[in-house]
Amino acid sequence: MPTIKETAVITGANRGLGLEFVRQMLNSGYKVIATCRQPDDAEELYQLAGSGSLTVLPLEVDDPHSVDSFIKAMDEQPVDILVNNAGVMGAPAQDIDNMEVNLWLKLLRVNTIAPFELTTRLLPNLRMSDRPRVIAMSSQMGALNSNGEGFYAYRSSKAALNKVMQTLAIQLAKEHIIVCPVLPGWVQTDMGGKDADISVDESVKGMMRLLENLSLEQSGQFLTWHGTQHTW
Template sequence: MPTVLVTGANRGIGREIVTQYMADGWDVIAACRDPDGAGLDCETLALDVADPDDVEAAKRTLGDRPVDLLWNNAGIYPDKGQGLDTLSYARWLEAMHVNCLAPVRLAAALSGNVAASDRRIMAFTSTMMASIGRDPSGAYAYRSSKAALNMAVTCLKHDVRPLGIACCLIHPGWVRTDMGGEAAAIDVATSVTGMKRVLDGFTMEHTGRFLSYDGSEFPW
């Protein structure tokens, strides 16, 4: 039975990832800061992705257990609705830590677990808002931290390729969640169904690509 480990699994997209992989019969490890309060009906892992000690503890808990799909989904959008005049530079640094550094730290820590599996995939939830080619404006912290994630994973793919691990950057769509808002275009089920379809066909040939939930490719 394949295993998926999902971060940010307590709500929104992460929770729907848990639900759909459970329905497909996968062994699911749902990681979040407070699993006891999340009401998740699967194996859970207490993990604050921004805490290096938590990452080390997660690695000790997993030991040598294979993880077919490591899905770095946890993220924050600290400057939603803020302009340059109200931008918090402390929160910007927090966004860089959570959205970029933390996923790479976890990927490095668990690379051996992913390499020991049959599927050997690392997925990273990115966003169309990270695309410089779309000539964006506003949301300095969120956009730049996710753009930094895109670059970091582009570098990471070279280091994990010898282990047989493929890396996927994926845009979930504009989704109706706490982060996306009620006006967003699609619901979480549509988003995750699409992303799962992309990952089901993902191979080393595609590693490092920046894809949308519908399979199309995004400009960098």
């Protein structure tokens, strides 16, 4: 096993990209704090415990009490990497003739506001690190140059996430805290579906390389899983 280097916090770690982040980070020797809504049901996550230093904490990112408890549990814990991964796409009922406003508000809370809140509330922990990095899973569907139809709630929540992350990057640069929205690609998860372009392994491998090499000069850029800049 590689020497444990840094501590990473991953939200939505029980399946999909979050679970793969945990797997690859543990294999690379990171100390991992994995969060999910229902730890009791997170069997696949606990199966990874044997491969390294894993702590599982409950966190429903859209519940203020859950966020408070999580922040309390993180007291005095340095954090080198925060992966704001938890996200939701919502039902297709988010189109011109079929919009559920409550769904839209839910997506804004989970996909946009929660990454802001977690990042800002973990600032004391990030400040304890020599090289703090924060990434948030964005989406091609939130890019302003993307020309697809529908999914207004999801698209707008990720476009707003990009702006939030870019603004945090500007404000936190003086503290050397790196913040980037990152595009994982179209990935074969429950959300991406079986026909997606790339495997979770490929996507996360790319983002792991990105996290290893991420510099302050790149902070605030909209980056892809293979480390290139994406058009906003």
